[in-house]
Amino acid sequence: MGRENFHRILDETQQDTLRLGSLVEDATAKAVDALTRSDVKLADEILEGDDIVDDLCVRIETNCLNLLALQQPMASDLRTIAAMLDIIIDLERIGDHACDIAQITKNLSTEPQLKPFIDIPLMATTAREMLRESLDAFAQHSADIAHKVPEKDDEVDRLYRAVFKELIEFMAKDPRAISRGSNLILVALYLERIADHATNICERVVYMVEGVPKHLKRSVVEINQAIAHSEALGSRTIGDTAAS
Amino acid sequence: MPLFDQFRKPRKTEGVSSHSALTDRNSALVERFDALVDALPVGVIVVGEDGRVTVFNPAAAEIFGVPRARALGRSLIESVRSFELDRRLWNALRGGVEQTAELTYNAGTERKLELTTRPLRGTEPPREAVAVVHDITRVRELEAIRRDFVSNVSHELRTPLTSVKIIVETLQGGVDATTQAGFLNDIARETDRMIALVEDLLGLAKLESSTLAVPFSPVDLCEVCREVVATQALRAKQLHIDLQVRTPDEPIVMLGDRAKLVQVVVNLLDNALRLTPPNGHVKVAVRSDDGHAVLSVADDGPGIPSSALPHIFERFYVVDRSRARSSTGTGLGLAIVKHIVESHGGTVVAESQLGVGTTLRCRFKI
Numbered sequence: 259m260g261r262e263n264f265h266r267i268l269d270e271t272q273q274d275t276l277r278l279g280s281l282v283e284d285a286t287a288k289a290v291d292a293l294t295r296s297d298v299k300l301a302d303e304i305l306e307g308d309d310i311v312d313d314l315c316v317r318i319e320t321n322c323l324n325l326l327a328l329q330q331p332m333a334s335d336l337r338t339i340a341a342m343l344d345i346i347i348d349l350e351r352i353g354d355h356a357c358d359i360a361q362i363t364k365n366l367s368t369e370p371q372l373k374p375f376i377d378i379p380l381m382a383t384t385a386r387e388m389l390r391e392s393l394d395a396f397a398q399h400s401a402d403i404a405h406k407v408p409e410k411d412d413e414v415d416r417l418y419r420a421v422f423k424e425l426i427e428f429m430a431k432d433p434r435a436i437s438r439g440s441n442l443i444l445v446a447l448y449l450e451r452i453a454d455h456a457t458n459i460c461e462r463v464v465y466m467v468e469g470v471p472k473h474l475k476r477s478v479v480e481i482n483q484a485i486a487h488s489e490a491l492g493s494r495t496i497g498d499t500a501a502s
Numbered sequence: 503m504p505l506f507d508q509f510r511k512p513r514k515t516e517g518v519s520s521h522s523a524l525t526d527r528n529s530a531l532v533e534r535f536d537a538l539v540d541a542l543p544v545g546v547i548v549v550g551e552d553g554r555v556t557v558f559n560p561a562a563a564e565i566f567g568v569p570r571a572r573a574l575g576r577s578l579i580e581s582v583r584s585f586e587l588d589r590r591l592w593n594a595l596r597g598g599v600e601q602t603a604e605l606t607y608n609a610g611t612e613r614k615l616e617l618t619t620r621p622l623r624g625t626e627p628p629r630e631a632v633a634v635v636h637d638i639t640r641v642r643e644l645e646a647i648r649r650d651f652v653s654n655v656s657h658e659l660r661t662p663l664t665s666v667k668i669i670v671e672t673l674q675g676g677v678d679a680t681t682q683a684g685f686l687n688d689i690a691r692e693t694d695r696m697i698a699l700v701e702d703l704l705g706l707a708k709l710e711s712s713t714l715a716v717p718f719s720p721v722d723l724c725e726v727c728r729e730v731v732a733t734q735a736l737r738a739k740q741l742h743i744d745l746q747v748r749t750p751d752e753p754i755v756m757l758g759d760r761a762k763l764v765q766v767v768v769n770l771l772d773n774a775l776r777l778t779p780p781n782g783h784v785k786v787a788v789r790s791d792d793g794h795a796v797l798s799v800a801d802d803g804p805g806i807p808s809s810a811l812p813h814i815f816e817r818f819y820v821v822d823r824s825r826a827r828s829s830t831g832t833g834l835g836l837a838i839v840k841h842i843v844e845s846h847g848g849t850v851v852a853e854s855q856l857g858v859g860t861t862l863r864c865r866f867k868i
Contacts, residue, residue: 273553273577280585287608376809386608390583397580 264329268338271321272396275342278314278349279393281307283386285356286452290382293363293445294375301360301367311353315346334466341466345396348455348462352389355448362441372428372438381417381449384410388456395460401467404460408474414453421446545635549591551628553577565637567609583609587633590619594631597621604638614642647816654818658699658833662692695832702834706817709841718757718846723795723866724749724788726760730767731786734775742780745771748787754795756868762842769835770799770862777860778803795866802859811852815840839864 285304292300322339325331331339388410395403422443429439457475465471539546545562549555558573566573566582573581579588586605593601600620607613616638622630669685677685731747738745767786774784778801785800806814813819818833843850843864854860 269577273579276579276583277585277588280579280583280588283583284585284606287606387610390609393583 264325264331264335267321267325268331268335271318271325271342272338274314274318274321275345275349276393276397278311278318278346279389279396281311281314282349282353282356283389283393285311285353286359286382286386286389289356289359289363290379290445290449293359293366294379296363296367296371298364298367301363304360305357308353308357311350315350318342318346334469337466337469341396341462344462345459348458352452352455355452358448359445362445366438366441369438372435372442373424377417377421377424378442378445378449381414381421381446381453384414384417385449385453385456388414388453389459392456392459392463395463396466399463399467401464404463404467405474407460408457411453411457411475414450418446418450545633545637547573547578547582547591547633547635548622549578549595549631549633551595551630553592553595555581556630557632562635565613565615565635566607587617587619587635590617591631591633594619594621594633595629597629613637613639615639651817654833655699655703658818659696662695665692699832699834702832702838706834706838706841709838709845718759720755721758721760721763722753722755723763723797724754726763727767727786727788727797730764730771734768734771738775738784741775741778743775743778744781744783745775746783746785748785750789754788754790754868756795756846756866758846758866759842763846766839766842766864767797767799769839770797770864773835773862774799774801774803774860777801790868791865793868795868797864797866798861800859800861805856805858806852806854806860807856808854811854814852815850836862 285307288300288304291297292304322343325339326336388407391403391407394400395407425439425443425446428435454475461472461474464474539557539559542559543561545565546557546559547555547562548557554575555573555578556575558568558570560570562568563570563573566584568581578591579585582588584605584607586603587607590598590601590603598619598621600618602616602618605615605617607615614637616636618634620632622632666689669688673682673685727747727749731745735745771784771786778784783802785798787798787800789796810819815836817837839862840850843866846866848864848866850862850864852860852862
């Protein structure tokens with residue numbers, strides 16, 4: 259394999275990583291859409307699409323390992339390959355979470371809606387934004403973008419807590435809501451995890467570009483302080499259930 | 503042989519004596535081709551056989567929210583994060599047939615796109631593929647509005663009709679005189695509801711189908727408000743609502759259609775009176791502000807959630823269905839207000855706080 263060939267395959271593998279990112283971002287959007295509209299057909303589509311995600315992961319991993327084994331890449335090329343090997347694990351997990359949400363949509367499809375969906379779609383929007391921007395950071399090899407993305411994770415964490423608190427209250431009041439409530443808590447948890455995976459991707463991009471590993475996710479103590487501060491300012495009512 | 507290569511650079515024309523003349527002609531053609539593609543209102547993307555973008559017109563840049571410079575010369579997936587678009591373009595590059603699909607693309611705002619992909623020059627190398635992208639977001643939105651409208655009208659008409667049918671069937675079975683009188687009142691009420699709805703529907707359709715037929719003339723907005731408030735004073739008293747009107751001593755005159763402006767105040771006031779609980783307050787006020795007349799109708803009713811505020815001027819939008827059922831509005835009042843205000847070159851906004859109240863404010867140029 260010549261050096262030119264090496265760069266061609268490296269480029270193609272990076273493009274495949276972006277394709278994988280696009281697939282799982284789309285799956286996440288569709289999963290939440292299917293949940294809010296109780297669309298079982300769309301949920302089935304997402305579950306069927308997971309095979310493409312898995313195949314793409316295998317292809318990227320194989321290419322990365324081949325490049326490592328046959329080309330002994332150095333410096334930024336080596337870091338790019340190492341980053342991709344990590345990023346595809348995060349992307350594959352995001353795809354799995356989209357499937358988990360699709361499965362919950364199917365489970366809940368025969369039951370009446372517990373409450374209007376407000377905070378869960380908001381969580382999904384922010385988590386998707388984070389994922390999209392983390393992939394922008396990877397595509398543009400931009401540590402600047404990667405540094406900014408995790409700031410949004412606080413908002414997702416805050417919404418997760420709000421959803422959790424609200425659903426626990428629902429379930430405490432009405433035991434018939436336990437099955438639906440616990441499923442929706444899982445959905446919120448999956449979305450919170452998707453945002454965390456986006457943060458992981460940003461950490462890998464920073465490492466890829468700057469060559470120094472960095473933890474971008476804030477500690478639980480820092481997050482709690484930030485949430486307490488924003489609540490003290492009254493910027494938004496937690497557990498807002500207002501609906502039309 | 504094509505006049506330019508896949509990067510739209512003039513091809514070399516070997517063996518031709520007037521080489522430079524032909525090259526000039528090719529350059530002019532390329533320039534014209536670029537101008538043509540740039541002027542198209544639909545997104546056009548062309549990729550070469552290595553998958554790199556060679557054409558990305560301004561409409562495509564606008565649709566995908568990607569600067570042209572970031573897309574050109576790179577693999578499409580690096581700038582436009584759509585697996586489906588990328589896959590279809592690669593299929594076309596490999597000689598696939600023309601395909602049309604609808605997809606959703608989200609780069610901050612969600613767009614519905616209709617996408618057609620096809621090989622640009624058959625299977626002859628150098629291969630290229632083109633994607634033509636129509637933004638059909640607005641079309642899909644309008645379709646949804648039309649569907650909702652038909653469904654809402656059917657629902658709003660069927661409900662009173664069903665009541666009337668049941669009452670008539672009961673009356674046919676024979677009832678005593680007192681019950682009969684009560685039932686007849688119910689029929690009259692339901693009929694009034696249907697008439698109000700049909701009148702509002704016709705009024706709105708008339709407003710939308712033409713510009714105001716009556717020429718604008720000077721109208722004193724203060725006088726209009728005082729007149730409408732006077733006609734509603736008895737109703738407010740019966741509802742135990744304190745209705746006040748505050749206007750300056752000097753008239754505030756604007757150019758407009760008086761009858762339509764009366765309708766604006768009537769609709770706003772009707773809304774406020776219906777949604778304000780007993781012992782509540784409704785205030786109608788007019789003031790001048792920096793060359794504008796500002797009409798406001800404020801109530802201290804339950805208020806509107808912030809998530810609902812952007813929708814209250816839509817037809818049949820109901821903030822709280824359980825509350826609305828008892829309050830007999832047609833669901834068209836604010837849509838009519840918005841239409842009339844805008845046809846007068848004005849604006850209408852709503853401000854509300856849950857538990858505090860709602861203010862609707864119209865602003866007209868004077």
